Amino acid sequence: MAEFVCRLGTPAGEVITKVVEAAREADARERLENDGFKIFAISSSEAGLSSVLSIGGSKRGKIKQADFLLFNQQLSALLRAGIPVLQAIELLKTRSASENLRTMLVDVEEKIKNGVPLSDALESQGTFPKIYTASILAGEKSGALDTVLERFVVYLKRSVAISRKLRGALAYPAFLLLTATLMVAFLTFYIVPRMSDLFKGLSANRQLPSLTLAVLAVSNGVASNAWWLIPLVLILIVASIVWLRTYNGKLLLHKVLLKTPIAGKLIRNMTTAQLARSLSTLISGGITVPESWEIASQSINNLELRRRSQGVLPMIREGRGFTESLEKANWVPELALDMIGIGEKSGSLREMLDEVATFYDAESEVRLEQLTTLLEPAILVVMAAIVVVILLAIYLPIIQTISSGPFGGRSN
Numbered sequence: 001m002a003e004f005v006c007r008l009g010t011p012a013g014e015v016i017t018k019v020v021e022a023a024r025e026a027d028a029r030e031r032l033e034n035d036g037f038k039i040f041a042i043s044s045s046e047a048g049l050s051s052v053l054s055i056g057g058s059k060r061g062k063i064k065q066a067d068f069l070l071f072n073q074q075l076s077a078l079l080r081a082g083i084p085v086l087q088a089i090e091l092l093k094t095r096s097a098s099e100n101l102r103t104m105l106v107d108v109e110e111k112i113k114n115g116v117p118l119s120d121a122l123e124s125q126g127t128f129p130k131i132y133t134a135s136i137l138a139g140e141k142s143g144a145l146d147t148v149l150e151r152f153v154v155y156l157k158r159s160v161a162i163s164r165k166l167r168g169a170l171a172y173p174a175f176l177l178l179t180a181t182l183m184v185a186f187l188t189f190y191i192v193p194r195m196s197d198l199f200k201g202l203s204a205n206r207q208l209p210s211l212t213l214a215v216l217a218v219s220n221g222v223a224s225n226a227w228w229l230i231p232l233v234l235i236l237i238v239a240s241i242v243w244l245r246t247y248n249g250k251l252l253l254h255k256v257l258l259k260t261p262i263a264g265k266l267i268r269n270m271t272t273a274q275l276a277r278s279l280s281t282l283i284s285g286g287i288t289v290p291e292s293w294e295i296a297s298q299s300i301n302n303l304e305l306r307r308r309s310q311g312v313l314p315m316i317r318e319g320r321g322f323t324e325s326l327e328k329a330n331w332v333p334e335l336a337l338d339m340i341g342i343g344e345k346s347g348s349l350r351e352m353l354d355e356v357a358t359f360y361d362a363e364s365e366v367r368l369e370q371l372t373t374l375l376e377p378a379i380l381v382v383m384a385a386i387v388v389v390i391l392l393a394i395y396l397p398i399i400q401t402i403s404s405g406p407f408g409g410r411s412n
Helices: 025-034 049-053 065-080 085-093 099-113 118-123 130-142 145-203 210-224 226-244 247-259 261-284 289-299 303-317 322-329 334-346 349-403
Strands: 002-009 015-022 038-044
Touching (some): 065 085, 065 145, 085 099, 145 210, 226 247, 261 303, 261 334
16 A cells, blocks of 8 residues: 545645555545545655655756755845845845746745735645645744744754765765775676686696686676676666565565664664654644644655554544654654653643754764764675685686796605
């Protein structure tokens, strides 16, 4: 079963976001229409965090995160200075470096002139993240749009910083793996075949070492069958990528990752930090806890964790405590549950969620450093062992020949 994020109108006239499980999009639509909902938008939820935080995906084109962040910083500053929303949009539409963003702001400006609220005008673009438009709506209702927008800018800065740290930490191990793989391929498919003629001459006088025979067999076998092996490998790679893009493929991969010792802990910590930050941003804007969870839970990128979290919203709506509902998901760290519980009982849930996000951001950095610290030597050890095996296979026959020659043999 796949998951679909649906933007719906209820029979009571409310607009809500709902996650629905169905085999196909058509089945989800049919079920929702039978339940009396009006469907505004429906899309696959497999994108996870990218569907909530990434800027792009509309037919008008993508917006870079840097441009989106700069736009919100400037908009927040203009609103704090007392400039009306319409005038602020008019100023920013000509100053944005992104052509796609300028085009969208022109449409937003026209809608505001026609009496459409800023949140609805932004949401109608189909590009801006849900947590962003929800925050804008909360700011409009509370009359503190500049404050809410300023908090969202802080939230976005932290999210972008974490993403950059993750990419930066994994960049070197990835480069190391690629370089080592190319080196091993060069030795196996270029150097070893060119040494085979020398090995044939040596084998006429004595038996080649078993290691050399094994490496020669592998190298010659791959080289002679490359015409079908390479296409087969490429087909398997493409098939794996396609399968991993399906719901079942992603779910299996995410389950495996969660069971990996260090990576699993890192995923839980990063998800906890992201979820707590999203909830804090939404609650600070005046959005209720159930609505905040409904929106923020879309930021759970790991499908297995998202599957475990599906029962949280119904429990909250039944009147259960937020901490108790989270505990039933059975993946949120115990310390985070304790902190959230204290915040819920003391009436400072938003502040405590900020503390949880800050704590698990720092914890994630430590885990990420541990992961990269282990990855780099592991890659080096494995690749060095392969290189040593290949070099030994090349040099052992030469060493044997030299040691048994006129300078290395026994004298009579």
